[in-house]
């Protein structure tokens with residue numbers, strides 16, 4: 575059996591009286607590429623933010639290698655260094671160069687030397703095709719390039735799992751492909767990934783596990799063949815048919 579990295583158990587999240595996530599259960603094993611799909615407002619981002627503890631779950635557990643990291647005694651910063659995150663809006667440091675963006679976390683959080691941090695940063699920037707831009711500032715590069723730098727920055731922390739929240743939604747259409755192709759390469763290289771996405775082709779063709787969320791619950795989950803090829807729930811069928819029309 576696979577090596578279990580994350581187990582989400584009975585996770586719920588409310589903002590005031592608004593229950594946004596209800597009794598969410600799923601697992602991520604090493605090498606899994608899990609896509610989370612669902613309509614706007616269904617709780618996908620909140621779920622991802624609960625997984626890396628940017629939000630505190632109201633109840634339930636987030637087990638990382640069997641240990642509940644939602645427990646108050648856990649060092650959140652240490653946990654987060656194992657769980658990379660790539661945001662829709664890149665969140666690069668605009669006053670730093672591309673290279674510095676990929677070094678700072680390694681130096682500050684992982685306590686790497688400048689030399690080692692630079693070496694790692696260069697390796698991951700090359701991997702995403704951004705080595706020629708190391709001295710550029712974020713404002714000098716395109717959205718697709720920024721997102722590739724954000725991916726390299728996350729990789730430079732050598733996380734065990736990478737979380738992506740709609741990494742291509744803020745991009746001009748012509749730049750979506752270059753980011754998806756980097757993500758596909760990572761998946762093929764065995765990276766464990768949890769990806770919130772509206773890119774149904776990515777969910778269908780690249781992931782091995784698809785989670786369909788509707789109104790704060792997991793409505794249906796399974797392999798891409800199951801969820802896309804033979805959806806069981808009417809809500810899933812309706813969601814997928816809305817997408818096919820667009």
Ligand SMILES: Nc1ncnc2c1ncn2[C@@H]1O[C@H](COP(=O)(O)OP(=O)(O)OP(=O)(O)O)[C@@H](O)[C@H]1O
Nearest residue numbers: 589592594612613614615616617618619620621740
């Ligand atoms: N910090 C917050 N305070 C109050 N309500 C919130 C907060 N964050 C999210 N919500 C609410 O939780 C619900 C789910 O939001 P969430 O952003 O998780 O949805 P989503 O599935 O990611 O949507 P989208 O596809 O538009 O990104 C929404 O009704 C939203 O208004």
Ligand SMILES: [Mg+2]
Nearest residue numbers: 618619620740
């Ligand atoms: Mg969202």
